[in-house]
Amino acid sequence: MKKSEATRLSILQKSFELIYEKGYQTTSIDDILATTQVTKGAFYYHFKTKDEMGLAIINELLKPSFANTFMNPLNASGDPVKIIYDMMYSILMKNEFMKVEHGCPASNFTQEMAPWHSDFTKALNELSEEWKNAIVQCIKNGKKAGSIRADVKPEQVAVFIMSGYWGIRNVGRLNNSKSVYLTWLKQLKDYLHSLQ
Amino acid sequence: MKKSEATRLSILQKSFELIYEKGYQTTSIDDILATTQVTKGAFYYHFKTKDEMGLAIINELLKPSFANTFMNPLNASGDPVKIIYDMMYSILMKNEFMKVEHGCPASNFTQEMAPWHSDFTKALNELSEEWKNAIVQCIKNGKKAGSIRADVKPEQVAVFIMSGYWGIRNVGRLNNSKSVYLTWLKQLKDYLHSLQ
DNA sequence: GTAAAAAAATACCGGTTAGTATCTCTTATG
DNA sequence: CATAAGAGATACTAACCGGTATTTTTTTAC
Numbered sequence: 001m002k003k004s005e006a007t008r009l010s011i012l013q014k015s016f017e018l019i020y021e022k023g024y025q026t027t028s029i030d031d032i033l034a035t036t037q038v039t040k041g042a043f044y045y046h047f048k049t050k051d052e053m054g055l056a057i058i059n060e061l062l063k064p065s066f067a068n069t070f071m072n073p074l075n076a077s078g079d080p081v082k083i084i085y086d087m088m089y090s091i092l093m094k095n096e097f098m099k100v101e102h103g104c105p106a107s108n109f110t111q112e113m114a115p116w117h118s119d120f121t122k123a124l125n126e127l128s129e130e131w132k133n134a135i136v137q138c139i140k141n142g143k144k145a146g147s148i149r150a151d152v153k154p155e156q157v158a159v160f161i162m163s164g165y166w167g168i169r170n171v172g173r174l175n176n177s178k179s180v181y182l183t184w185l186k187q188l189k190d191y192l193h194s195l196q
Numbered sequence: 197m198k199k200s201e202a203t204r205l206s207i208l209q210k211s212f213e214l215i216y217e218k219g220y221q222t223t224s225i226d227d228i229l230a231t232t233q234v235t236k237g238a239f240y241y242h243f244k245t246k247d248e249m250g251l252a253i254i255n256e257l258l259k260p261s262f263a264n265t266f267m268n269p270l271n272a273s274g275d276p277v278k279i280i281y282d283m284m285y286s287i288l289m290k291n292e293f294m295k296v297e298h299g300c301p302a303s304n305f306t307q308e309m310a311p312w313h314s315d316f317t318k319a320l321n322e323l324s325e326e327w328k329n330a331i332v333q334c335i336k337n338g339k340k341a342g343s344i345r346a347d348v349k350p351e352q353v354a355v356f357i358m359s360g361y362w363g364i365r366n367v368g369r370l371n372n373s374k375s376v377y378l379t380w381l382k383q384l385k386d387y388l389h390s391l392q
Numbered sequence: 393g394t395a396a397a398a399a400a401a402t403a404c405c406g407g408t409t410a411g412t413a414t415c416t417c418t419t420a421t422g
Numbered sequence: 423c424a425t426a427a428g429a430g431a432t433a434c435t436a437a438c439c440g441g442t443a444t445t446t447t448t449t450t451a452c
Contacts, residue, residue: 003449004399023311025221029440040441042400050440102311107366111307114369115219115298125370153383159367159376160383166366167359170303173310174321180355187349187356194390199419200429225410236411238430246410394452401446408439416431422424 008046011036016057020105024054024112051117058123062105066127069095074134080142081192084135088165088188092181100178103169132158139195152195164188204242207232212253216301220250220308247313254319258301262323265291270330276338277388280331284361284384288377296374299365328354335391348391360384 014036019027029050033040047053073087091098098104106127113120135158142148168184210232215223225246229236243249269283287294294300302323309316331354338344364380 007399021311023221023308025219026312028438030438039401041402041445044441045399048441103307108307110366110370111299111304112219115217116222121370128367128370156379156383156386159364159379160360160387163361163363163367163380164356164359165363167361167363168355170306170362170366171324171355171359174306174317174324176317183352183355184359187352190352191356191387191390194387203429224408226408235431237415237432240411241429244411395450396452397448397450399446399448402444403442404444405442406440409437410435411437412433412435414432414434416429418427418429420425420427422426 004046007038007042011038011043011046012053012057012061015053016061016105019054019057020108021102024109051119054113055119055123058109058120062109063127065097066106066131070131071134074138077141079145079147080138081147081196083138084161085185085189085192088161089185091165092168092185093178100172100181101176103173104166107166107169128162132162135161148195157195161188200242203234203238207234207239207242208249208253208257211249212257212301215250215253216304217298220305247315250309251315251319254305254316258305259323261293262302262327266327267330270334273337275341275343276334277343277392279334280357281381281385281388284357285381287361288364288381289374296368296377297372299369300362303362303365324358328358331357344391353391357384 011032015027015032018032018035022031029040029043032038033043043053047056069091070087073090074083076083102108106124109120110124110128113124132155136154139148139152139154139157143150143152143154164184168181171180171184172178207228211223211228214228214231218227225236225239228234229239239249243252265287266283269286270279272279298304302320305316306320306324309320328351332350335344335348335350335353339346339348339350360380364377367376367380368374
């Protein structure tokens, strides 16, 4: 009951990396088997279908890691301007898992799955909503504390910031260079200050 | 020499719509043949491979239409704040081809192709660069005319705005509702005014 | 230690994919 | 109207895909 958990997790983790690099649809079961050194029998013992595995990746790997990287920083107390900027800087510039040429796993999943798999889209929408709400809360706190102007609409700002992040990941992939991240971050800082 | 051009164009146009709705990789040649009522012989007479057709779609359909919708409005003279906002409003809310559930074709292509096809990525990066430069120019004009503050960095602003657009398309697909477009547009307006 | 259940290995299947080879029809030109 | 090239139709293939059936090995419980 222990080693089997290990192979299951190994399948999930390696698949996650592979899918992050190659895309979900272009990563075949055989690809996964080749890199994990797991046989088909083992794979299908743990997962009924490829999509079930995909969903497990989202729920068991993506969500927790998302919570760590995207949510936790926002729960800190202090000036939202600093909190949000630092979070974005850390996600874009310091995170070692995410590569500029591959973008953001959550965003990639979304874009790739949206046209044809509503279960995935739903799961990913939850992520996105959680993030937005966390940003909203962070800004509301700032308004209460007086570091953010009273007329600022938290919801609007959250959507605006979030969109910018998804977008700059897209641009980063196109340019294949982190320098656009820095350009974006500079303007994000100016924008955030305009809320003070 | 006339009818053949028509079938070629018909293949491109129908494929474009199909790919826009279903994604490039999940749209098979047979799908295309079924909807275009064209036979495989005809298809492969006009295009050597599926990817060649994909590139033709980008260069012959996407680029010109992009120029119309995304570039032309920026060449108008006047206040960049109004020009840029009106353009975004028109792209997001008034364009009849683009559906919220399918996002923006240029963005979809990018996300889907990036991991495995550098030719596509290159072509799409050109689009993105052109758009950015057009926004940069528009803002520079505004600075000269005095409607935009002197300390505003056009390049940064352009990247920031562009990213927001790619991103809100992503969010729109997740939410499957245009209401996030309106939320984003409101904040875009505030942001643009902060540049005055 | 052995039997039962869990986990994994192997071989295979039907369907789909992009692409090809070959044949036929159409059209433009003399 | 003949003919040759242009355009399109048909039938096929080889590789790959996700998934299954069956067997073998490993682990757990007694």
